[in-house]
Amino acid sequence: MSADHPGPHRSIATVCLSGTLEDKLAAASAAGFAGIEVFEPDLVASPWSPTELAARCADLGLSIDLYQPFRDLDSTDPARFARNLRRAERKFDVMEQLGTATVLVCSSVAADGVADPDLLAEQLAAAAVRAGERGLRIAYEALAWGTHVSTWEASWDAVRRAGSPALGLCLDSFHVLSRGGDPAGFAAVPGEKLFFLQLADAPQLQMDVLQWSRHHRLFPGQGAFDLTGFVAAVLATGYDGPLSLEVFNDVYRQADPTRTALDAMRSLLWLEESLADRTPVVPRALARPPAAPELSGYSFTELAVDGVSGPEVAGALAALGFAHTGQHRSKPVQLWEQGRARVLLNASVVRPAAAGVAAVAALGLESADPGRAAQRAEVLCAPVLPRTRGATEADLSAVAAPDGTQVFFTRTHPGGWPADFLPTGDRADDGGAGLTGIDHVGLTQPFDTFDEAGLFYRAVLGLDPQPVTEVAAPFGLVRSRAVTRPDRAVRLTLSVAALRRGGWAPGVPDPQYVAFATDDVVATARALRAAGAPLLPLPANYADDLDARFDLDSALLAAVREHGLMYDEDDAGAYLHLATAVLGDRVFFEVVQRLGGYDGHGLVDTPVRMAAHRRWRLQAAG
Numbered sequence: 001m002s003a004d005h006p007g008p009h010r011s012i013a014t015v016c017l018s019g020t021l022e023d024k025l026a027a028a029s030a031a032g033f034a035g036i037e038v039f040e041p042d043l044v045a046s047p048w049s050p051t052e053l054a055a056r057c058a059d060l061g062l063s064i065d066l067y068q069p070f071r072d073l074d075s076t077d078p079a080r081f082a083r084n085l086r087r088a089e090r091k092f093d094v095m096e097q098l099g100t101a102t103v104l105v106c107s108s109v110a111a112d113g114v115a116d117p118d119l120l121a122e123q124l125a126a127a128a129v130r131a132g133e134r135g136l137r138i139a140y141e142a143l144a145w146g147t148h149v150s151t152w153e154a155s156w157d158a159v160r161r162a163g164s165p166a167l168g169l170c171l172d173s174f175h176v177l178s179r180g181g182d183p184a185g186f187a188a189v190p191g192e193k194l195f196f197l198q199l200a201d202a203p204q205l206q207m208d209v210l211q212w213s214r215h216h217r218l219f220p221g222q223g224a225f226d227l228t229g230f231v232a233a234v235l236a237t238g239y240d241g242p243l244s245l246e247v248f249n250d251v252y253r254q255a256d257p258t259r260t261a262l263d264a265m266r267s268l269l270w271l272e273e274s275l276a277d278r279t280p281v282v283p284r285a286l287a288r289p290p291a292a293p294e295l296s297g298y299s300f301t302e303l304a305v306d307g308v309s310g311p312e313v314a315g316a317l318a319a320l321g322f323a324h325t326g327q328h329r330s331k332p333v334q335l336w337e338q339g340r341a342r343v344l345l346n347a348s349v350v351r352p353a354a355a356g357v358a359a360v361a362a363l364g365l366e367s368a369d370p371g372r373a374a375q376r377a378e379v380l381c382a383p384v385l386p387r388t389r390g391a392t393e394a395d396l397s398a399v400a401a402p403d404g405t406q407v408f409f410t411r412t413h414p415g416g417w418p419a420d421f422l423p424t425g426d427r428a429d430d431g432g433a434g435l436t437g438i439d440h441v442g443l444t445q446p447f448d449t450f451d452e453a454g455l456f457y458r459a460v461l462g463l464d465p466q467p468v469t470e471v472a473a474p475f476g477l478v479r480s481r482a483v484t485r486p487d488r489a490v491r492l493t494l495s496v497a498a499l500r501r502g503g504w505a506p507g508v509p510d511p512q513y514v515a516f517a518t519d520d521v522v523a524t525a526r527a528l529r530a531a532g533a534p535l536l537p538l539p540a541n542y543a544d545d546l547d548a549r550f551d552l553d554s555a556l557l558a559a560v561r562e563h564g565l566m567y568d569e570d571d572a573g574a575y576l577h578l579a580t581a582v583l584g585d586r587v588f589f590e591v592v593q594r595l596g597g598y599d600g601h602g603l604v605d606t607p608v609r610m611a612a613h614r615r616w617r618l619q620a621a622g
């Protein structure tokens with residue numbers, strides 16, 4: 001039932017989810033979907049009869065909204081078309097047993113598909129008459145790679161010519177948007193002739209459209225398509241049928257269907273919210289989660305450490321100019337501070353990690369309304385974390401991001417979370433090494449949840465996803481996407497190895513970093529070197545290449561060579577950054593200075609940094 005999520009009738013095609021029908025139905029129901037599209041191969045492979053499937057769906061509160069797909073109906077060969085009509089009648093029998101009224105007929109991809117618009121309309125009408133006699137109807141969909149019908153306009157032309165009440169359109173956002181179709185044209189279609197709406201997003205790729213569709217579809221909000229504009233145009237016609245997801249994706253075909261279904265539901269709730277403020281006013285109830293409260297920055301980053309990695313990270317923080325200012329009242333957690341940069345070192349077991357490993361366990365984000373932020377997260381299917389706290393400790397709202405990182409919504413004031421820490425007497429007020437705050441945090445994502453994570457931060461936290469970039473690093477292609485506040489008060493970079501790693505894996509497994517801001521990276525670098533911070537040396541080739549590519553003044557180039565700085569430019573400014581060695585096998589720190597309006601994160605330097613990290617480790621290993 002959709003009782004958990006009031007709003008329109010939300011549906012999901014069984015092909016979106018991994019497993020057999022039992023797995024898929026349970027997952028769809030648990031995520032709060034009201035209906036499904038039955039993907040025919042799922043039924044064919046099932047031991048359930050259509051009647052038994054219908055009964056199981058009824059038990060779970062799921063309606064069967066569509067039977068799909070019926071392929072290659074039309075034919076220039078009259079004998080074959082007659083056979084196709086007989087095949088259709090058999091499928092109508094199945095639909096009657098399922099109790100579903102609508103079948104998806106997709107445009108033909110066969111060599112004998114009909115090119116003549118009048119003959120095509122005539123054949124579609126002949127099938128629709130048979131469907132209509134049984135109280136059924138046909139939703140005709142243009143596949144982007146159809147032999148003769150490959151645009152939604154061509155499918156609408158066929159439906160209009162056929163003029164049959166039992167024949168209407170199925171609009172699929174992938175097929176329309178992958179071909180650069182314009183949803184504004186939907187205004188010419190009466191809403192009652194739109195029989196079904198299938199939604200999928202996708203990354204912008206230059207590739208064969210069939211392969212693009214079959215492997216790379218994503219849930220709304222995860223890709224590059226304007227799903228909001230698409231659905232707004234559909235709803236403006238008066239369409240009042242299901243909002244249904246149809247996503248073919250190599251990861252989701254294998255992933256835990258329960259998790260995928262929640263990701264899918266989150267995508268629809270996000271999409272509906274994005275529609276709610278569109279004009280023309282959308283004449284139906286849509287999800288309205290509590291608005292995302294403003295986030296004004298990082299209050300802290302928490303690292304999980306143990307007896308080996310803890311002292312190593314603490315030593316590095318001290319050399320970076322941080323002071324150990326606080327000790328938690330009831331847990332083995334240290335607070336380190338410099339400027340507005342705060343790092344917690346948590347030696348209680350936050351989550352299991354191998355001995356000696358440090359990991360980013362939590363992000364503290366400064367929220368205008370932590371309670372509302374948690375309510376929004378819950379509505380958007382994010383796991384809200386139970387908190388254990390002492391009598392005098394702050395109640396922190398936290399949710400789990402897809403990679404397990406805890407996201408705390410905080411307000412940093414004297415009575416807030418800092419009151420959980422007893423002062424050590426060390427002070428952070430001598431300016432340290434000039435670090436002013438946390439610029440951003442970089443987290444490598446598990447391969448399977450990279451797209452889920454992008455949508456999580458977009459939907460739950462209200463961050464804007466930036467374009468996906470890829471760099472060729474020494475141990476494989478690294479794909480990255482930043483998610484940022486509009487005012488850049490919060491930035492996060494999500495990265496993933498573009499393929500799973502095999503046995504040859506000399507890189508740091510799933511590296512993570514915290515980037516601290518400075519107003520003068522050269523002065524900071526000098527201070528860090530004087531303090532013995534483990535700064536990562538870079539090869540001279542890198543500085544030589546910068547010299548060739550950019551017009552750097554000689555003093556800056558000398559500083560780049562002396563301190564192992566990295567440099568990048570964009571249209572608005574420049575970026576100087578340096579990295580430390582990897583600490584606790586996984587985490588490193590960066591120090592960054594933004595010049596002008598530079599808006600990136602220096603990801604272009606990832607290959608050089610990764611190679612330097614490997615060299616450091618080989619030397620450390622002796």
Ligand code: MG
Nearest residue numbers: 141172198246
């Ligand atoms: Mg489709």
